[in-house]
Amino acid sequence: MRTSPLVLLVAVAVAACSDRTSTGTGSPTPAGGTLHVQGTALVDSAGRVVRLRGVDRSGAEYACAQGWGIFDGPVDSASVQAIASWHADAVRVPLNEDCWLGINGVPAAYAGANYRQAIADFVGRLERAGLYVILDLHWSAADTARALGQAPMPDRDHSPDFWRSVAAAFKGDDRVLFDLFNEPYPDDNADTPEAWRCWRDGGTCSGMSYQAAGMQELVDAVRSSGATNVLLLGGVQYASSLTHWLANLPTDPLNNLAASWHIYNFSWCTTQACWDSTAAPVARQVPLVLGELGEDDHGSAFVNALMDWMDARQGSYLAWEWDVWGQALDLISSYDGTPTPYGQTFKTRFGG
Numbered sequence: 001m002r003t004s005p006l007v008l009l010v011a012v013a014v015a016a017c018s019d020r021t022s023t024g025t026g027s028p029t030p031a032g033g034t035l036h037v038q039g040t041a042l043v044d045s046a047g048r049v050v051r052l053r054g055v056d057r058s059g060a061e062y063a064c065a066q067g068w069g070i071f072d073g074p075v076d077s078a079s080v081q082a083i084a085s086w087h088a089d090a091v092r093v094p095l096n097e098d099c100w101l102g103i104n105g106v107p108a109a110y111a112g113a114n115y116r117q118a119i120a121d122f123v124g125r126l127e128r129a130g131l132y133v134i135l136d137l138h139w140s141a142a143d144t145a146r147a148l149g150q151a152p153m154p155d156r157d158h159s160p161d162f163w164r165s166v167a168a169a170f171k172g173d174d175r176v177l178f179d180l181f182n183e184p185y186p187d188d189n190a191d192t193p194e195a196w197r198c199w200r201d202g203g204t205c206s207g208m209s210y211q212a213a214g215m216q217e218l219v220d221a222v223r224s225s226g227a228t229n230v231l232l233l234g235g236v237q238y239a240s241s242l243t244h245w246l247a248n249l250p251t252d253p254l255n256n257l258a259a260s261w262h263i264y265n266f267s268w269c270t271t272q273a274c275w276d277s278t279a280a281p282v283a284r285q286v287p288l289v290l291g292e293l294g295e296d297d298h299g300s301a302f303v304n305a306l307m308d309w310m311d312a313r314q315g316s317y318l319a320w321e322w323d324v325w326g327q328a329l330d331l332i333s334s335y336d337g338t339p340t341p342y343g344q345t346f347k348t349r350f351g352g
Helices: 005-009 077-084 097-101 113-128 159-170 193-201 215-224 272-283 301-312 341-350
Strands: 036-038 041-043 053-056 090-096 132-139 176-179 231-234 257-264 288-294 316-320
Touching: 053 341, 077 113, 090 097, 090 113, 090 316, 097 113, 097 132, 097 159, 113 132, 113 159, 132 159, 132 288, 159 176, 159 215, 193 215, 215 231, 231 288, 257 272, 272 288, 272 301, 288 301, 301 316, 301 341
Parallel strands: 053 090, 053 316, 090 132, 132 176, 176 231, 231 257, 257 288, 288 316
Antiparallel strands: 036 041
16 A cells, blocks of 8 residues: 555654564464465464454554654554454554665664564564564665655565565564565556566566566575565555466465455456456465455445455455554554444454
8 A cells, every 4th residue: 555645744753662572583473373375275383274354554664764763653562452352363564675674874763673673572562462464565765765655666776685684583483474565566557468577577677767676586585594484475556466476476485475465446456357357366376365455435335345255265354554544544543443434344344
């Protein structure tokens, strides 16, 4: 999701909270076990199918790069329990590659070791509450530019290094999934052979001024660290198009890849006919994770229809966004978990 312009005006810094882990590399795995891909399902260490149904917790992708904090809003144990109280079982956490790597002029208080420790602490709190975690490369930028927004593709300058570092930090904790790039939109946001070639292989790409890192490169970067975590790969057109996802699937020695999909009522592929023709074939081959879904018209008919479609296929889905921005896609009106009318749709679906 492209972060709302209102978020860019936030002026209150909310630093990382307490309950820090001792190592900065994750936390002990609670009961429920790790995740891996088995056919079209995500399964835990006992072989039980796991469906991820949860929320996106935005903030760590922008606050640090803007220079006023690491998170937007509280990430303490009470705020995590508020998410769990909805009976959600997963949280997607968008990240910023410059903040993680400590480069391109991000203030040191919010970057490098401080940022990495804060993310590890947050992951630890989420896991202790029984939640799976998806870490997502959300904001990135090539060369010496600071990552202050979404890019059409990951960059060779920093994105492979980002994933080697993230993977090294969380390897051995397979309750954490890696979403390799939030919303690719190469070839001027087209669904074309060139877009998919760039998506898979990177390099010089149509409509882009920098060298892209392709999905194969990022898969290789993660696996070079020894990490076995499930990897999520979103398609083109802001992850809404999966038309040639299977034909361009990178090679993973662990066969531990799943498809990430983002659908809103205002995006591409908003009809069941499109879901049936483009997403269903993917769901018949690998797990399908709807990493973002939403509806901005103050209704619920669209998201309910989409969740019904995913339920029929035992798919996973996460709602955008668990933040208090005063906007149509806010799930909550308070970080104590009070739902907005829009958010109540998801709380009811989750059984909260």
